[in-house]
Each structure stands twice: as C-alpha cells, then as structure tokens.
Amino acid sequence: MTTPPLHGIRIVELAGIGPGPFCGMMLADHGAEVIRIDRPGTSGIAAAALDPLLRSRRSIALDLKRPEAIAAVRRLAAGADGLIEGFRPGVMERLGLGPDILHADNPRLVYGRMTGWGQTGPMADQPGHDINYLAISGALDAFGRAGEKPTPPINMVADFGGGGMMLAFGMLAALLHAQRTGEGQVVDAAMTDGAALLMSMIWGFRAAGVWRGPRGTNLLDTGAHFYDTYETADGRYVAIGAIEPQFYTALRRVMALDDDRWSAQMNPAAWPALKDDLTAIFKTRSRAEWVAAFAGHEVCFAPVLDFDEAAADPHNRTRGTLVECGGVVQPAPAPRYSASTTVAPVMPGEREDATVLRDLGFDPAEIAALGH
Template identity: 60%
Template sequence: MAGPLTGINIIEFAGLGPGPFCGMMLADQGATVTVLHRPGRPPDPRLALSRSRNLVEIDLKSAEGIETARKLAKKADGLIEGFRPGVMERLGLGPDALLSDNPKLVYGRMTGWGQYGSLAAAAGHDINYISLSGALHAFGRAGEKPTPPTNMVGDFGGGGMMLAFGMVSALLHAKTGGTGQVIDCAMTDGSAALMAMIFDFHNIGHWRDERGVNMLDTGAHFYDTYETSDDKFVSIGSIEPQFYAELRQVAGLEEDTDFDAQMDQRQWPALKEKLTTLFKTKTRSQWCDLMEGTDICFAPVLSLAEAKEHPHNVERQTFVDVGGMMQPAPVPRYSVTVSDPPTRPV
C-alpha cells in the first residue's frame, strides 16, 4: 500500500472493534499490517475494519504458533494486541520477551481499563469505560437517562484512534534514534481526553454538570436537531451571532424579538418550542433548499444509506467501493503521499 506509512510493518493480533480499527487506520496510511488470527477464524473480508491486511493463520495454543509469532515480531516495527492484561505474558509474547528480541519494537496494548488499576482485570465494554471517565454522563437530553453515542467515544475515538496516534508517535521516536516501548492505551483514559474541552468549560464555570442544559448538548435552541414535516430531521449549529442572524433571516424570525435573547439560557426552552413548531412546517428537502450551503451551520440528518449518496460526499469520495462494499474512505488526505485505495484482506 502507498501512503505516508509505507515501509512500516505492523503485527496485529486479531480482535474486535478498537484494535482492528487501529490496524485499519495504519493500513490505510500505507503500513503493511499482518493479522495473526485463530485457525479457521479469519477476519470477515467484507468489513472495513479488516481491509488492506495480510492474513496469517496461527495457533497461539501451540509452541509452533508462539514461535512463529515471535519470529514475525522480531522483524516488525510495531505490534497491536487487545487481550486482557497478562494474557500475552502467559503466552510468552509479552513486552519483555519481544522487546528483548527487537529493542526498536513499538508494542501497542489496547484495553478498556488499562494495564494497571483496580479494574484492570475486569471485563467491560465501551458503555462502561465512558461511564467511568465522565463522558457518558454528558450525553443525553435534559431530564432523561444517559444515552450512549453507540460505541464511538470509548472503542473508536478514545481507543482505536488514540492507539493509532500513540503508535505513530512511538514509531517516529524509534525511527529517529529512540528505542521501542510499550503503549498502554486505555479507553477510560482516551475517552476522558476526548472530553478535555467539556472539563475545561466545567472548570471555569461555563458548563453545568447536567445533561441537555448546555450550549453543545442540546440545551440551546440554536444547537440541536429538529423534526421536519416528512418525519425526517435537520441539524442547526448557529452559535456565532452572524450565523444566528442568518438563521433568523432565512427562517423568517427577524421580527420575533424573543429570539433577541440568544444566550439567555432561561429563554432556551421556549425558543426551542418555537423552532420545533417552525421546522415541522416544511419537509427536510424544503429546508435544505433554503439553508444548505449557507452560513446558518445547517445540515440534513442523513441515514447511513443516504450519507453515501449526498453530493458533497460523492464529490469528495467520502465512501469508496471495497470489493463490492461501500465503506468510509481512508482519512485524512495528503497532498503528496496519496494512499492506495483500500482492498479486501488477503
């Protein structure tokens, strides 16, 4: 694969979710990523999380399989594993063993709770990790229970993406004269880091520690989604005064002086009711005709199927065909080191 990571060799121990996502990110950027999987259990070739990989079947319950894994790690620049703490050590494939073989190896460890701490040995999922970090508490409507944003924040943002960042950082360190090292990537830590701005706002008194009452969590009338007359939805994010003024102008609200109180939180519920009624008067398509492409900060809320067909996404090739499956394209994009199109694993 061509890309900025061409020439980097990564060993990925097969797993679920955030580990494969990290492997996908590295492979998308040109790294050669070899997945070691259980006998008869190769990654599903239809999935984006499996793409652009080399597959090697290996039995980690056998001495021969362990020796094969160790030999591959000797020649690798990096390694990704997502087992519970201690599993790789019991297999004889822990960091001490593999770094003694290959002092430049970057050993990436993906877990929910981290390699140490009172919860390190416990089972868990994204919903639990973002609960502990304070993130889940912030997601949801006012007066309602916390709502997980699928598993974006723990598994993928705070997990897989954070590990990919850590891998590239440590690989750069090793390539510029440093040694290899272990990366302890915990989804609790990562999801807390993703909440940095919200913690900042709370620390300086600009964020109430409640759901659905703040500017960015659907508390504000000018930052929310609204249902249209055809039972679809649109989103607005008219925070800045000039964007808010354009919203009022296009929506016919210039003469309604109630909307002068944009930042008066006491007025937000009543203003939201007005906008709820207003957006129900037209279809989503009609609102798009009026607002899409303006500085209102507007977009239709598209389904998974619709997102692939939107003209902007089509123009940018945001989704690409990989073996007959439409998948999100590799990101980000580079001006010089253009990545090859992703492929099915082989």
C-alpha cells in the same frame, strides 16, 4: 508516483475486535504493511470479507497454544516495527509474548496494547465494553437530553475515538521515537483514558463556568435551541449549529424569527421556550424545503442523512468520503495528504497462509510445522 506516508513500516496485529482492528486498519490505510494473526477457526472468510475494519492487510491463522506458533510470532515481531494486541493484561505474558521477551528480540519494537481499563488500576483485569469505559470516564453522563437517562453515542467514543484512533496516534508517536533513538516501548492505550481525553474541551468549559447544568441543558448537548436536531414535516430531520452571532442572525433571517425574544440567544432560561417554537416551525415544511430555504445562507445547517443518503450526497461523492469495495460501501481512508497517497481499500479474500508465511521468509518445513 507517490507512496503512502507509512510505506516501509511493518506491523504485526494480534486479531481482536473493534478498536484493535480499527487501529490496524488506520495504519494499513496509510501504507503500513499490517500482518494480522488470526486464531484458527475464527473470523470466517465470508464475514471477514464484509468487515471494513479488516481491509488492506494479509492474515495468518496461528494456534497460539502451540509452541511453534509462539516461536513464529516472535520471529515476525523480531522483524517488525510494531505490534498490536488487545488481550486482557497478563495474557500475552502467559503466552510468552510479553514486552520483555519481544523487546529482547527486537529493542526497537513498538508494542501497542489496547484495553478498556488500561494495564494498571483496580479495574484492569475486569471485562467491559465501550459503554462501561465511557461511563467511568465521566463522558457518558454528559450524553443525553434533559430529564432523560444517559444515551451512549453507539460505540464511537470509547472504542474508536478514545481507543483505536488513540492507539494509532500512540503507535506513530512511539515509532518516531524509535526511529530517532533506536528505543522501542510499550503504548498503553486505555479506552477510559482516551474517552476522558476527548472530553478535554468540556472539562475546560466546566472550569470556566460555561458548562453549568446537567446533561441536555448546556450549549453543545441539545440544551440550546440553536444547536440541536429538529424533525421536519415529512418525518426527516435537520441539524442546526448556529452558535456564532453571524450564524444566529442568518438563522433568524431565514426563519423570520423577528420577535425580540429571539435576541436572547445566550440566555439559558429562554432556551426551552425558543426550542419549542423552533420545533413547531420546522414541522411546517419538509426536509427538502428547508434545505432549499437555507441554501446560500451561512447558518451552519445540514440535513440529517441516513446511510444511503450519505453515500449519494454530492459533497461526499465529490470528496470520495465513502467508497465501494468488494460490494461493501465503507468510509474511505482519511485524512488526505498533499504529497502522499493513501491505500485504496482491499477487502479480505481467501486466506493464503502458506503464501504469506513464505513471503515472510519461512521455509516449507517451517510452514508445514505450523499446520499450513
């Protein structure tokens, strides 16, 4: 039997929304014991039971306006390896749970802070959401089609890629440092920083002169005819990513693109006209017919699947990319390991505050003082 790679790590998570819970989910998926502290009367059990972001950890409802609850959080943090919080800068300090206090209790503690703008800077105390952090990072201006307004890719880039996943990475780096040195520290994870970091390759393209035009006119932003989605005869879509010459040659072969003008693959001036032609050609067959036509050809082709289709897709089913837990279809833990397991998702059930607190070493009188 193998154990998850984070087995033995304990994290205290101050409940929040979006990127903070995603970080908690990632750590729990890979074996950390994550104990979430909810506010009383929030996150109803019914709603929580449907939220994959809250899976695989136990929770306690504590009223942080009460000194007994603050003392309980300090006690939990004193025995933990890490803590995650997503309040605006200064809130934890006003609660009496700032890094200085918790590090005095536990010098090894990794104190993870998830915010949109970061702990410092002129915007630090302002409200915001993914779209705002994406906007100021410079990334949002790159998303969209030519001649159209910027289009946010839902909230995947700032909230989850640049936020929760970046915090999870920072937590693990700081945990390794703490194990080596005994020194805890603060991880200041700002979604603006993370969203900007995810654009590193595009900044490199820009410096090299490869990314020259406005959005929707470049290699990877739907400017190129060989890197885009196309509607098929039945109103479905396919995705083409035939960048390298061998894949582009295969694309031409499958679609009988014999005219010499298709040879100008990397000439941006030719892209709009070639895209118009591909748009018309793809509409001559159904998506299933195009899937059959491209089968066995190395083109970098895939059908655009909806949620239900993705869950039923043979490749996804073989790998277990999506699983069902508690009646909720959701992504499985990732990545996979050769020598370790991940944690099979468990959806939140009935909260058992007293049981959790007892397991954490609180006696009956202390549990009663916390209102449980």
